[in-house]
């Protein structure tokens with residue numbers, strides 16, 4: 001399951017980003033995922049939850065933004081959507097197309113909440129209060 005290693009990598013990048021905001025609490029992270037990455041959004045969200053549940057990012061939500069795969073024919077310059085990694089141009093049949101979108105895996109934005117460190121309740125109380133985990137755990 002490669003979603004788990006991706007989630008762990010995201011956690012590493014996010015924690016690096018958050019170093020600049022020591023008292024901030026992560027509410028949500030937005031990632032842009034290209035269709036050719038073959039990532040199941042729900043699986044990635046679950047893996048992210050598992051990777052953050054007992055750390056400083058506990059309770060943070062991961063949001064996926066899926067990007068369609070788009071290629072451009074190098075011969076007739078037609079732009080067409082790519083399905084199942086099939087790169088043949090639908091107009092002229094040329095196979096040497098250039099991928100424009102679909103291979104993305106980017107951290108787009110972080111939604112953080114600034115709090116004073118001494119005013120922060122324990123994680124447990126916070127999670128119950130906000131119902132972040134719901135009944136899934």
Ligand SMILES: [Zn+2]
Nearest residue numbers: 073076089092
């Ligand atoms: Zn073409």
